Amino acid sequence: MRIEISLSSAAKQMRTASIALLFAIGMVLPWGMAHAGAVFIPPVDNPIKWHPGHYVTLVSPGPNNPWYMKQVYSELKETPTLRGITIRYRWSELESAKGVYDFSAIDEHLKELTIHKKRLIILLELKSSVDYPQAELVPDYVKAGTLYEGGLFPYSGWRSTGIKGYGIKLWNPLVRDRLVALMRELGSRFNSHPYFEGVGLTETSMGKPLITLSNAQIDGYYNNIISINQQMRQHFPNTMVFQFVNYPRQLIASFVNNMKKTGIALGCPDVFLDEPGLFYDATRNPPEGIYSYYPELSGKIPLTVQIEKANYENTRFDRKGYQPTISELLAFARHELDVNYIFWTRSPDYFPSVLKAMSWKNQTRDAAGGLNATCPSTYFACVD
Template sequence: MKVQNDIISSFKSSFPITAGQKQHSVGIVLVFTISMFLFSHNTIANPVKWHPGHYCTILGLGKNDPKYMSQVYNELKATPALRGIQIRYFWAELETAKGEYDFTSIDQRLAELAAIGKRLVIQVQTKSFIPKGKPTGKLVPDYLKANEYDGGEFAYSSHGSTELRGYNIALWNSHVQDRLVELFRVMGERYNSHPYFEGIGMIETAYGEPIVSQPGNLRVKFYDNLISVHQKMRSYFPNTMTIQEVNYPHSILASFVGRLKEIGTALSGPDVFKDEPGLNRNMRNAPRGIYHFYPELSGIIPLAPQVMHKNYMNTRNDGAGSVPTVAEIFAFARDNLKSNYIFWTRNPKYYSKVLELLNEPDIAKDPFGGLSSICPKAYMSCVD
């Protein structure tokens, strides 16, 4: 009985009920409670905010620029199929010193979006990329640079090169893991119950090639700890979608995605490349590429791929494919990847074509923009 009471209290506190709805809501809560015990142990026993459809991923420097954001909001208001935006924040932007957090930017964007009925998805970036000739933001808080945290991050290059490509976090270190978990705990307390805070996720699984050689067991610990972080995230965001971008390495995909399925974490990816060999790989006696996992998980966990800058330019990362139309990108994400959410990077050269597509009559009249809106089996229930 205590468990049932706790569930009912959690449901009521997460989604308040007005006096006029009280009698009807009692029945809903009773059905909700009884239903919980009919589901398997890995079903998330909380109603989860669920607003699938199309979202715009804004460029990093624009998120705190009033002029830039004003244009974004005008686009949102003029495009019903756009349900909200995704914003990326480096860990260092959110935790400015140990245990000291700055969520000013998130709070402001969330209030502005709520005022126009649109929603916010956050990605906490724990990996950075350094474009040639351009600076990148600081990845981790300065206190993580201490020996206790193995320096907090490591430099990596692309395979076959020693040129610096960016930094990834030292997640094999249990102290780094603990600090990342604490960040998500604090954010969960602040944002889980907010009706317009739609989701929170993490960047791609690709490790990078360490410039300084590492023992092989560090990678194993890295991915084990990443799964542990997601287990905690789901407990801190019981009413909110949590997301993980997955692309490489091939060797971990089956087991790693299997764990995401158990946890109820949404599967995302940093690219929609319909002809990319590594993502589509399906060879005998070799691990499959990540794209083959999407249709198998349709209706089980949320599926939420990202359309990045390069995806507008070619169907392959190396440029050896063809130049896709926005409609072709959309069709692949919808039909092959069975997407519930698509995050479209707001690349100024191509984004007008995205808006044209989303304002086509058949898409504009559908609240979900032509994407699957079925509540995933991993969730006990979905709340609009």
């Protein structure tokens, strides 16, 4: 597989700027190149909203449940260390028909978060799981359209043959372009909102497709993730844009190189303390795993990580490890990965322990909750 990108770098750095400057020069640029391989010039003189720290990732159907959200806002109020929430969205929730967008749910959350002076990060899902049936992954017009090849493909786990979920056919350039159009509209609406902190895409791993894919389709899938990342950066010039990266290991370097040249944030969907595939190093088990990239990128690009329900339960994906403590998860993310942002999944059995940890001295000593608050060197400036 091969990924070809041609990028120009943005490497100016300032440490202070005013919020007025942010919105004076932070205009969303017109929709430009949406094709992998095209020369992409990232914004170079744009300050970025920067509020590193601890965020709560909500679990479905919580974001749409008033009772659930009342609990969340109560926790945010009682836990100053928590800087905001992360909400997952599916494409179909935001675009009901071609070009018909509905961002009312995001508007409502931002309205409430602004009152509490907390921030919103959204994560667009590229895969679904049969274990968590929700809204369709793609809009009906994509699923029904022959030009979009039905929009979805089934995948399984690497040790099974049954359908585990569905992924988006990102190798199709028309599917890619419609997803870019969604990002353009989201950027136009929310880039300049002071409490809209970030936007990202879920993991790069496509699972084990249960349909036969050509090399061109596989290449196209990953090329187009990079292309969409670039367009997100273009349409959110003043907002942190991130990509969760885990597999395939042989392509991680391509994703990271794009991030270093464009200022896109690196994320990982899991903190598994003993998962071999995430820890491989280039000297003994090349190509190296995603965790190996974090230390060298510290201070250069934003670094994020998500702590999922499975991470609370075991140190390995195959569940052959042990159940870690919240302290162990936090220490690894803070000291080994040196992240700027942690997204703690609000799993009912484990989140009370997270809330308790947020009250400890190391988390209450500064606004970033003890995490690395350094403005990345690929950013022109960071603003409060």
